[in-house]
Amino acid sequence: MTDISNVNTLLDKMAESIQSKCQTRQVSDPLMIGIHTGGVWVANALHPRLGLKEDLGTLNISFYRDDFTRIGMHPQVEPSSLPFEVNDRHIILVDDVLHTGRTIRAALNEIFDYGRPASVMLAALVVRSGKELPVCADVMGIRLNLTESQHIKLTGPDPLKLELQESK
Amino acid sequence: MGIHISKGHLIDPTNQVDKITDLFIEDGQVIGLDKAPNNFKTEQLINAEGQYVIPGIIDLQARVREPGQEDKASIASETRAAAAGGITTLCLPPDTQPIIDTPAVIELIHRRNELAASAEIVTLGALTKGLGGTELSEMYELKRAGCVGVSNARAPIPNTLVMRRAMEYAANFEMTLFLTAEDHSLSKNGCAHEGMISTRLGLPSIPEAAETMAVARLLMLVEQTGVRAHFCQLSTAKSVQMINRAQHDGLPVTADVTTHHLYLTEMDIGYFDSNCHVFPPLRSQRDKAGLREGLSNGTLNAICSDHQPHELDAKLAPFCESEPGMSTIDTLLPLALRLVDETNLTLSDIIARLTSHPAQILGLKTGQLGIGSRANICVFDPQQSWMVSHETLNSRGKNSPFIDWEMKGQVSHTLLAGRVVFQR
Amino acid sequence: MKQRDIQLDSQGRLRHFLTIEGLKQQTLIDILDTAENFSTVGTRKVKKVPLLRGKTIANLFFEASTRTRTTFELAAKRLSADVLNININTSSTTKGESLLDMLRNLEAMHCDMFVVRHHSSGAAHFFAKHVAPHISVINGGDGSHAHPTQGMLDMFTIRRHKPDFTALRVAVVGDILHSRVARSQIHALNILGVPEVRAIGPRTLIPAEAESLGVHVYNDMKEGIRDVDVVIMLRLQRERMQGALLPSENEYYRTYGLSPEKLALAKPDAIVMHPGPINRGVEMASSVADGPQSVILEQVTNGIAVRMAIMSMVLGRPNEEQEAN
Numbered sequence: 013m014t015d016i017s018n019v020n021t022l023l024d025k026m027a028e029s030i031q032s033k034c035q036t037r038q039v040s041d042p043l044m045i046g047i048h049t050g051g052v053w054v055a056n057a058l059h060p061r062l063g064l065k066e067d068l069g070t071l072n073i074s075f076y077r078d079d080f081t082r083i084g085m086h087p088q089v090e091p092s093s094l095p096f097e098v099n100d101r102h103i104i105l106v107d108d109v110l111h112t113g114r115t116i117r118a119a120l121n122e123i124f125d126y127g128r129p130a131s132v133m134l135a136a137l138v139v140r141s142g143k144e145l146p147v148c149a150d151v152m153g154i155r156l157n158l159t160e161s162q163h164i165k166l167t168g169p170d171p172l173k174l175e176l177q178e179s180k
Numbered sequence: 181m182g183i184h185i186s187k188g189h190l191i192d193p194t195n196q197v198d199k200i201t202d203l204f205i206e207d208g209q210v211i212g213l214d215k216a217p218n219n220f221k222t223e224q225l226i227n228a229e230g231q232y233v234i235p236g237i238i239d240l241q242a243r244v245r246e247p248g249q250e251d252k253a254s255i256a257s258e259t260r261a262a263a264a265g266g267i268t269t270l271c272l273p274p275d276t277q278p279i280i281d282t283p284a285v286i287e288l289i290h291r292r293n294e295l296a297a298s299a300e301i302v303t304l305g306a307l308t309k310g311l312g313g314t315e316l317s318e319m320y321e322l323k324r325a326g327c328v329g330v331s332n333a334r335a336p337i338p339n340t341l342v343m344r345r346a347m348e349y350a351a352n353f354e355m356t357l358f359l360t361a362e363d364h365s366l367s368k369n370g371c372a373h374e375g376m377i378s379t380r381l382g383l384p385s386i387p388e389a390a391e392t393m394a395v396a397r398l399l400m401l402v403e404q405t406g407v408r409a410h411f412c413q414l415s416t417a418k419s420v421q422m423i424n425r426a427q428h429d430g431l432p433v434t435a436d437v438t439t440h441h442l443y444l445t446e447m448d449i450g451y452f453d454s455n456c457h458v459f460p461p462l463r464s465q466r467d468k469a470g471l472r473e474g475l476s477n478g479t480l481n482a483i484c485s486d487h488q489p490h491e492l493d494a495k496l497a498p499f500c501e502s503e504p505g506m507s508t509i510d511t512l513l514p515l516a517l518r519l520v521d522e523t524n525l526t527l528s529d530i531i532a533r534l535t536s537h538p539a540q541i542l543g544l545k546t547g548q549l550g551i552g553s554r555a556n557i558c559v560f561d562p563q564q565s566w567m568v569s570h571e572t573l574n575s576r577g578k579n580s581p582f583i584d585w586e587m588k589g590q591v592s593h594t595l596l597a598g599r600v601v602f603q604r
Numbered sequence: 605m606k607q608r609d610i611q612l613d614s615q616g617r618l619r620h621f622l623t624i625e626g627l628k629q630q631t632l633i634d635i636l637d638t639a640e641n642f643s644t645v646g647t648r649k650v651k652k653v654p655l656l657r658g659k660t661i662a663n664l665f666f667e668a669s670t671r672t673r674t675t676f677e678l679a680a681k682r683l684s685a686d687v688l689n690i691n692i693n694t695s696s697t698t699k700g701e702s703l704l705d706m707l708r709n710l711e712a713m714h715c716d717m718f719v720v721r722h723h724s725s726g727a728a729h730f731f732a733k734h735v736a737p738h739i740s741v742i743n744g745g746d747g748s749h750a751h752p753t754q755g756m757l758d759m760f761t762i763r764r765h766k767p768d769f770t771a772l773r774v775a776v777v778g779d780i781l782h783s784r785v786a787r788s789q790i791h792a793l794n795i796l797g798v799p800e801v802r803a804i805g806p807r808t809l810i811p812a813e814a815e816s817l818g819v820h821v822y823n824d825m826k827e828g829i830r831d832v833d834v835v836i837m838l839r840l841q842r843e844r845m846q847g848a849l850l851p852s853e854n855e856y857y858r859t860y861g862l863s864p865e866k867l868a869l870a871k872p873d874a875i876v877m878h879p880g881p882i883n884r885g886v887e888m889a890s891s892v893a894d895g896p897q898s899v900i901l902e903q904v905t906n907g908i909a910v911r912m913a914i915m916s917m918v919l920g921r922p923n924e925e926q927e928a929n
Contacts, residue, residue: 072641075641075642075645075653075654075655075916076653076654076655077655080655080916080920081919081920084617084917084920084921085638085913085916085917085920085921091640091641091643091644092644093644121654122653124650125648125649125650125652125653126648126649126650127649374812375812375813376812376813376816378811378812379811379812379813379814379816379817380625380787380816380817381725381726381749382725382746382747382748382749382750382782382784382787383725383726383747383748383749384725384748385811385812387812451610451726451729452725452726452729452730454730493704496703496704496730496734497703497724497730498722498724498725498726498727498729498730498746498747499724499725499726499730500724500725500726500747501724
């Protein structure tokens with residue numbers, strides 16, 4: 013299995029990959045939005061690597077979750093904050109782990125409630141098996157084939173570490 | 181037919197009997213104590229070993245909802261429940277539909293009572309026509325037809341002159357006046373005692389003064405007119421003190437209290453339990469203590485049920501919009517018995533307040549078991565406990581605030597004029 | 605017999621929202637924090653989140669109130685719920701059986717939540733006791749008993765200006781006797797740890813044993829308002845007045861109305877609140893209502909976020925059966 017011990021190496025690789033994707037797609041001045049909580053940590057690490065001009069946006073997708081009635085409402089301390097107009101802008105959406113795709117679906121819905129972006133590129137630190145929606149990452153740090161009982165978790169924010177757990 | 185009640189503990193306060201003995205009954209009367217009279221033939225033997233034998237209970241106020249509200253209950257259903265609770269006499273206030281203000285209504289009630297004779301019913305006649313509070317009723321006619329007293333139930337008599345004349349007129353025919361002490365301008369729209377709970381729940385309230393003002397006014401008039409007055413269902417400690425003083429001064433006044441006011445307070449309303457919506461309202465802890473004190477020192481002469489059965493729908497509404505009243509006929513005896521543990525009253529004192537005292541107040545010869553008296557008898561097991569539930573309540577009204585309470589004391593036999601009308 | 609608080613489920617979470625009394629401090633803080641999140645939704649382009657999509661909320665108003673109904677409606681719609689507004693002519697539903705009949709009918713329409721506003725104290729509890737187990741009830745004001753969502757939006761407004769409840773002195777002024785708003789505010793202020801809550805009003809408008817609610821009673825407005833951080837004026841509910849409670853509006857304004865002179869006795873940075881609608885010149889001077897210390901319009905705005913928070917917390921409870929499995 014690929015090494016997950018060095019998150020920084022993965023981040024460097026992602027930053028590089030984002031830059032080349034932006035070039036080929038002729039995307040200039042992209043905005044970056046991280047998804048609470050892990051995605052914001054990853055975005056915070058990518059943001060200086062890419063030298064983006066505008067502040068990082070953050071999304072708290074708990075109001076958009078499709079499993080709301082199952083998991084319930086938990087009081088959140090940090091609401092979404094998009095300190096910019098999203099209309100006609102290119103957006104890099106960042107999450108820590110892409111798993112079922114439901115979080116990304118919720119995040120896209122929320123972004124569209126703020127406006128109509130020109131494009132959205134998805135960057136995920138980890139892409140693991142278990143996809144339930146047609147959502148793919150444009151950029152990833154690492155792909156992991158995990159069984160259902162295995163969980164990958166990002167701890168942080170400093171230092172960022174990936175942990176693989178086995179549930180019984 | 182001869183009935184022999186053997187080895188029961190007989191308590192007959194009037195005749196100062198308090199011992200284990202045998203009782204012999206024939207032709208509807210008590211004919212012997214201790215030893216069987218000559219030629220007595222036992223046709224039915226009731227073994228009352230370990231049980232108490234007391235005069236049938238006389239309930240000073242119970243509503244049977246007939247005539248007029250047969251959807252709630254009936255004479256048949258409620259006298260059956262009474263018998264199961266050891267009660268042999270029920271006193272009906274005049275607020276039936278039609279109102280008890282003519283001999284015809286009294287005859288109707290007595291005729292229906294005869295058809296369903298599990299307990300006997302006595303009636304109070306209306307003090308004013310249609311309980312309207314303005315014109316005197318034909319009290320002499322009502323008395324002749326069998327009314328044991330007159331009352332205006334909960335209906336107001338706002339004009340003090342009318343009240344004074346009514347008292348004079350009742351006194352003229354030596355009728356006892358049964359009074360509900362309520363100043364309607366103070367209790368207006370209220371549905372809970374004015375205090376902590378009404379404040380917390382935002383319920384329109386009935387101040388203590390709604391009762392004490394009325395007691396004061398009525399006592400002044402009793403003093404002037406000399407009418408024999410009985411105050412029904414007092415709810416405040418202050419009223420008890422006022423009645424006590426009046427009795428001390430020699431006024432011909434008596435008073436009763438309900439079991440629910442002896443056990444419950446405003447706190448029992450909890451979060452709007454409509455089964456605790458009642459008039460007069462459940463009062464404070466201090467009032468409850470004052471009522472128990474009044475019962476102990478003899479100011480309050482009797483304990484009654486103030487039974488008011490309702491159909492389920494009557495209580496299915498926000499607190500104030502539900503119909504007031506509690507179904508309490510089933511719990512009268514066991515709750516009264518419990519006072520032996522919770523006050524300094526003896527069992528004999530309690531029995532007197534359920535039997536001989538109410539008989540005196542109503543002018544009845546029952547309420548005692550001397551030789552030659554009518555054999556209205558209750559036999560109960562003091563140790564038998566039971567849970568109050570919709571199933572165990574015999575009344576058609578299930579609106580008891582005592583649901584899920586454990587009761588100790590259960591009736592095994594009830595005799596009405598020498599006939600077994602209930603047997604468990 | 606002590607029964608469990610019917611507004612909580614077996615896990616202690618809000619199943620209904622009937623009264624603030626008896627709730628834990630953490631529950632109130634959770635409501636305020638969640639509302640803080642929702643407050644940003646109203647400033648966005650699309651003022652809507654899909655949280656309660658597919659849910660149906662029925663506003664049952666037995667007592668006319670356009671304003672309260674509108675904020676409940678807006679809150680529900682911003683959560684993407686479907687909303688039914690039902691105004692009930694109270695004269696046709698005086699019997700309890702028809703109330704229950706109506707309840708059964710609404711249940712048959714598969715509603716998930718009832719917002720109940722009723723003229724009789726205890727009506728919300730009555731509904732909560734009798735609804736089917738999957739339905740939640742929110743008290744939109746019952747008689748003189750409680751108006752808990754208003755109470756919470758007032759706490760939200762206070763916290764925005766004065767974040768530390770434990771350092772506050774708060775005065776509630778006016779018709780405490782008939783005010784469900786006052787009762788809810790007083791419970792909330794006490795639970796949130798406000799050390800001094802004052803109730804100010806004439807003796808005719810202060811209920812019996814008012815201190816038992818957790819307030820200090822002042823009959824003199826000038827004395828009561830001195831050095832307070834928050835002044836909450838109550839609406840003088842003239843329609844509820846019966847008997848001789850007050851001689852005139854003029855005299856009321858002179859004695860208990862919030863004039864600039866009386867407000868000057870409070871702390872200089874005190875905020876002024878009112879649940880609305882204001883009787884200008886009766887409860888307070890226009891110059892105070894529209895003045896720099898007034899946060900009355902903020903209260904209206906905050907009402908939506910707070911109601912969104914409460915609705916989503918109540919409806920977003922994990923299914924108890926699912927959890928048991």
